[in-house]
Amino acid sequence: MKTVLVSGGTSTLGRAICTRFVEEGYMVYCAYAASKEKATSLAASLGPSLIPLHLDVQDKQSIAQGCAHLQNLDVLVNNSGIFSVFPTEELEETEWQRIFDVNVTGMFRLTKQVLPLLRQAKGNIINIASINALHPGFGGTTCYDASKGAVVSYTKALAAELAPEVRVNAVAPGLIAAPHLDKDHPLRQLYEKRALLSHLVEPDQVAQVVSFLNGCCAMTAQVISVDCGYLAG
Numbered sequence: 274m275k276t277v278l279v280s281g282g283t284s285t286l287g288r289a290i291c292t293r294f295v296e297e298g299y300m301v302y303c304a305y306a307a308s309k310e311k312a313t314s315l316a317a318s319l320g321p322s323l324i325p326l327h328l329d330v331q332d333k334q335s336i337a338q339g340c341a342h343l344q345n346l347d348v349l350v351n352n353s354g355i356f357s358v359f360p361t362e363e364l365e366e367t368e369w370q371r372i373f374d375v376n377v378t379g380m381f382r383l384t385k386q387v388l389p390l391l392r393q394a395k396g397n398i399i400n401i402a403s404i405n406a407l408h409p410g411f412g413g414t415t416c417y418d419a420s421k422g423a424v425v426s427y428t429k430a431l432a433a434e435l436a437p438e439v440r441v442n443a444v445a446p447g448l449i450a451a452p453h454l455d456k457d458h459p460l461r462q463l464y465e466k467r468a469l470l471s472h473l474v475e476p477d478q479v480a481q482v483v484s485f486l487n488g489c490c491a492m493t494a495q496v497i498s499v500d501c502g503y504l505a506g
Contacts, residue, residue, distance in 0.1 A: 274322075276346050277487075278302045280330055280383055281353035283311035285451050286401065289476035290350055291315060293484050295322045299348070304328040304339065306353075330379025336386050346390035348487055351380045351400045351424075358413040369416050376420035380427065388439070397440035397493075399486050400428045401479075404447045404500045411460060421445075425496055432494035440493040442486045447474045447500030469502025 277294045281287045282303030288311075294301045301319075304326045305312045312325035328339030330353045355375045357368060384398060391398065405414060406421035425443060432441035448454070448464045450473040455461070465471050479499050486492060498504055 274298070274300045275348070276300045276302070276343070277348040277350060278304060278326070278340075278343070278346055278387065279350040279352055280304045280328065280379075281401075282326075283308040283315065284352065284354075286446065286449060286476050286479055287352045288315055289480040290352060290483050291323060292319060293477070293480040294348075295319045297484065298322075300324070302326045302343070304353075306330070306335075328383070330383050331374055333382055336382055340383075340386050343387065343390060345394060346387050347394045347396040349384065349387055349391060349396070349398045350483060351383060351398065353379055353383075354401060354403075354421075356414075356417050358411075359416070360413050361415055364416060372416045372420050373423070376417070377423045377427065380424065384431070388435075391439050392435075395438055397442070397487060398431070398435075399483050400424050400441070400443040402428070402443045402445040402496060404445050404498055404504055407445060407496075407498065408504055411463065428496060429494045436493060440490070442492055442494070443496045444479060444482050444486065445496055445498045445500070446479045447498070447503045449474050449476055449479065464503060467503055467506035468500065469506050472501055474499055474501055 277299045279291050282291050283305045291301050291303045301323045303312050306329040316323045326339050329335040402424040403421040405418040406425045410418045428443040482499050
């Protein structure tokens with residue numbers, strides 16, 4: 274059975290990606306840093322093909338301990354990420370470093386750890402970026418935008434370095450539908466007004482593109498936006 278590791282597997286998007294791969298017949302390691310209860314609940318709903326795995330991308334030792342359970346790996350989905358909003362005048366250097374440590378350095382740490390397994394399997398890596406890397410953010414998101422811009426650059430550089438053995442691509446989602454973004458939420462209204470399709474992105478729709486990139490052996494060094502036409506609006 275082919276194996277996939279999804280970091281940030283208990284987030285809204287992470288759960289959708291894990292679910293998609295289980296449905297496609299993969300053994301899925303759902304990596305989590307703190308949300309053990311959510312990971313356990315997801316495993317209960319999806320069955321034995323989903324395995325919760327404690328792994329904190331900010332902790333090199335935690336990564337090593339978590340990945341010690343892996344005997345083989347075909348796909349790595351780097352989904353761990355955090356978001357915050359601060360005007361530049363209020364943005365502390367510690368917060369800048371925290372965002373980059375998870376969104377960029379954490380991605381590097383985990384990728385480096387599992388790369389030997391991916392090389393052995395001639396597998397592939399799918400990084401989760403953001404449309405904020407490709408378009409100025411919504412205000413106060415310079416740190417997040419810069420971190421996701423780094424993810425895009427890292428994806429392209431890593432693809433060139435690892436070819437032809439390992440493919441590396443990225444998905445850049447737009448604003449993903451979540452319970453707190455009700456129809457009256459100003460950010461949702463702003464997004465839907467600009468997006469050509471006039472609605473938010475569903476997690477399953479992003480997972481579908483992750484699955485496509487996993488299966489398309491002719492694609493590497495690509496960044497695909499899943500944004501309901503926001504970038505073109």
